Amino acid sequence: MERRRFFSSATGALAFFQMDSVARAQKAAGSVTGRPADLVARDEDYWARIQEAFTVDRTLINLNNGGVSPAPRIVMDTEIRYLQMQNMNPTYYMWRILDPGVETCRRRLAKTFGCDPEEIAITRNASEALEIVQFGLDLKAGDEVITTNQDYPRMISSWQQRERRDGIVLKQLKFPVPPPSLDFLAKLIEDAITPKTKVIHICQITNRTGQIFPVKKICRMGRERGIEVIIDGAHAFTQYPFTHADLDCDYYGTSLHKWLLAPIGTGMLYMRKSKIPKIWPMMGADESLANDIRKFEQIGTHPASQRNAIAEAINFHDSIGGERKAERFRYLRRRWSDQLRTLPGVKILNSDDPEQSCGIGFISVDGVDTAKLVGYLWSKYRVWTTSFNSPGEYSGLRITPNVYTTIEEIDTFVEAMRDIVKRGIPG
Ligand SMILES: Cc1ncc(COP(=O)(O)O)c(C=O)c1O
Numbered sequence: 001m002e003r004r005r006f007f008s009s010a011t012g013a014l015a016f017f018q019m020d021s022v023a024r025a026q027k028a029a030g031s032v033t034g035r036p037a038d039l040v041a042r043d044e045d046y047w048a049r050i051q052e053a054f055t056v057d058r059t060l061i062n063l064n065n066g067g068v069s070p071a072p073r074i075v076m077d078t079e080i081r082y083l084q085m086q087n088m089n090p091t092y093y094m095w096r097i098l099d100p101g102v103e104t105c106r107r108r109l110a111k112t113f114g115c116d117p118e119e120i121a122i123t124r125n126a127s128e129a130l131e132i133v134q135f136g137l138d139l140k141a142g143d144e145v146i147t148t149n150q151d152y153p154r155m156i157s158s159w160q161q162r163e164r165r166d167g168i169v170l171k172q173l174k175f176p177v178p179p180p181s182l183d184f185l186a187k188l189i190e191d192a193i194t195p196k197t198k199v200i201h202i203c204q205i206t207n208r209t210g211q212i213f214p215v216k217k218i219c220r221m222g223r224e225r226g227i228e229v230i231i232d233g234a235h236a237f238t239q240y241p242f243t244h245a246d247l248d249c250d251y252y253g254t255s256l257h258k259w260l261l262a263p264i265g266t267g268m269l270y271m272r273k274s275k276i277p278k279i280w281p282m283m284g285a286d287e288s289l290a291n292d293i294r295k296f297e298q299i300g301t302h303p304a305s306q307r308n309a310i311a312e313a314i315n316f317h318d319s320i321g322g323e324r325k326a327e328r329f330r331y332l333r334r335r336w337s338d339q340l341r342t343l344p345g346v347k348i349l350n351s352d353d354p355e356q357s358c359g360i361g362f363i364s365v366d367g368v369d370t371a372k373l374v375g376y377l378w379s380k381y382r383v384w385t386t387s388f389n390s391p392g393e394y395s396g397l398r399i400t401p402n403v404y405t406t407i408e409e410i411d412t413f414v415e416a417m418r419d420i421v422k423r424g425i426p427g
Contacts (some may be wrong), residue, residue, distance in 0.1 A: 011427060015129045029319050037323040038051065041331035045409060050320060054404040060382040061409040066207060066360060066400035067386065071313060078312040079263045082305035098304035105310040109268055112314060113252075114243025120274075121269040121296040122307050126234035127154050128282070129253030129269035132296050134158045134201070134232050136279035140168030143198040146189060148173045149390070150206045158389060159201070169196070177362070177394050178351035182214040189218055193225065200229045204236035204247070208388045209350045210360025212236075215247045220308050223250075234258060237268070238356045239329065241322030250275050259325075261360075261402070262313035263306035269296055325403060329359030332401045332410055337361050339414045349394055362388075364396030365421060373397060376425045381416040 028049035032040045034387070040046055053072040056062065062070075071079070086094040102122060110117040123129040135158065139145075145159050149172040159170045173192055179185055189200060200222050204215050215231055222229035230251045237254040242253075252270040256262035271279065272291060281295045289295035317325070337348045345366035351357045363374065370387035374397065377383040389395040401410065 002366045019266060029321075032324070037321070037327040038227050038331075040324050041327040046070060047328065047403070047406075051267050051404045051406060053316070054118055056404060059134075060384055061412055062384045062408075063399045063405075063413060064384050064386045065402040065405075066258065066398060067265055067404050068255075068257050069259065069261050070404070071257075071263055071309075072316050072404075074316060075261060075263060075309055075313045079305050079309035082308045083303065083413055085302055094304050099307055101308045101311075104305065105307055105314075107309055111257075112238070112317075113268075113270060114245055115150045115234055115270055116273065119270055119273055121271070121293045122310070123253075123267040123269050123296070124265050124299075125204050125257070125267040125303075126152075126232065126253050126255040127267075130155055130201075130230065130232055131269045132157050132282050133228075133251045133253065133271070133279060134162070135282055137199065137228060138167060138280075140276070142169065142196060144169045144171060144194060144196040145199040145201060146171050146173065146197055147201040148175060148203075148206075150175070150177075150208050150211070151201065151203055152207055152232060152234065155201065168198075168379055174393065177209045177349045178356065180210065181218075181371050182212075182356060185211075186214045186217045186221070190221055193227065195220075195400075197225070200227055201232065202229075203232040203234070205233075205239065205358070205360065207235055207360075208345070208390075209362040209394075210235070210357055210398075212356045212358070215249060219247060219249045229291075232392065235360065236373060238317055238322065238325070240326035244270065244363040256313065259402075260313050260317055262310045266310055269293075271296075312392075320403060326358055328403060330354060331402070333357070333359060333361040333399070335407070336399065336410050336417075337363065340417050340421075343418065346417075346421060347396075349396060359400060359402075362396050363399065363417070364394060365417075368425065370395045370397060372425050376420065377413075377416055381412060383413050383416055 028046050032046050046092040054070060055073050056070050068160055084097055105122060106120050107117045110120045145168055162168050163170055171192055175185060175188055200218060202213050202218060205212050219229045229249060230246060231249045233252050233254040235258060237260060249270040254268050256266040256268055257264045276293055277291050281298060283299050285295035285298040289363055340346050340363060341348045347364045349362040349364055350360060370389055374385050374387045376386055385397045385399060387397050
């Protein structure tokens with residue numbers, strides 16, 4: 001009896017919280033309708049309602065959302081509901097009920113990206129999406145692939161594996177941070193092209209200093225020369241508003257568990273329809289699927305719960321709006337970087353140009369060991385960050401808040417850094 005009462009009151013409380021979070025988000029959206037996004041970016045009453053939609057650990061300050069982000073409570077609850085459903089009788093509920101729901105998520109993702117649903121495959125992450133193209137392209141010994149040394153290490157390792165296996169040649173270009181301009185980056189790539197170049201592989205936003213690349217220009221450059229261009233959009237999709245038309249790319253891979261705030265273990269591959277027949281899937285698929293984007297989803301038994309909850313993550317994203325999100329990210333980045341950039345030895349290495357940067361920031365402090373800095377920020381202030389060290393080029397901390405980050409958390413990071421710059425890290 002007691003047990004039953006406990007469970008019914010726990011379920012009631014959960015329902016209350018769910019309703020409450022949706023109602024809060026709706027009320028928040030209503031309060032800012034029609035106001036410019038750059039003004040809403042500073043409206044803490046609005047963002048407080050967004051912050052309440054998350055169940056994050058507020059005893060630590062998470063400034064490494066770039067690695068992977070927590071999903072809002074509504075997305076987590078949806079994922080858990082589907083997980084429980086699929087476990088009731090997996091072969092029925094997963095294959096008959098939930099898997100067809102993936103088609104809704106495909107359609108919603110296509111609408112957000114601005115393409116045909118038949119050009120979207122849902123993957124487990126950006127790595128899978130990009131490697132499908134990296135390993136699926138026919139290349140022969142001597143063919144050249146151009147990328148940068150600031151592309152994602154796993155994507156570079158995948159090309160290096162093809163070097164060892166197939167004898168292709170990988171060229172990793174270096175560039176200064178921040179670079180002088182977008183044109184500089186386009187020219188860097190153009191100058192590296194040779195008659196043997198078959199692939200260009202670049203990030204839309206790098207995972208280090210958050211540098212945005214001139215993707216459309218580079219895609220056109222490749223198309224004019226018959227070179228395949230692969231865009232790593234792991235950090236870009238839903239961090240700032242754009243659609244496929246702004247990129248005009250043929251291949252695009254992204255994570256959904258970063259800036260879309262979808263369940264952990266979700267990613268997306270876009271492939272232009274005309275390219276689908278020529279790319280081999282990473283896991284074998286029936287010949288009848290040769291022209292079907294779903295040939296890239298033939299990975300055997302896997303949970304439908306994460307994938308189906310993508311629809312709820314898109315709802316949450318839409319309820320804030322891409323423009324408001326991007327302006328908030330820029331506001332948060334400037335809030336900490338403008339307070340720290342004038343301190344002795346401090347360099348802000350992300351670009352400040354809104355065309356070249358959004359939510360990702362990068363700070364370096366002369367003479368300070370970055371690994372020790374990460375450790376000290378954590379042990380003394382419970383500020384969670386990550387560091388990047390490119391010997392002979394740059395080193396520092398990447399700072400990635402998200403929509404649930406509070407101003408108090410940003411200011412605590414600022415105070416901690418001020419203290420460290422003034423007093424150093426105790427030995
Ligand atoms: C630029 C970039 N590409 C690819 C990836 C791989 O993403 P995932 O872990 O979702 O496979 C990451 C992850 O941080 C990344 O930053």
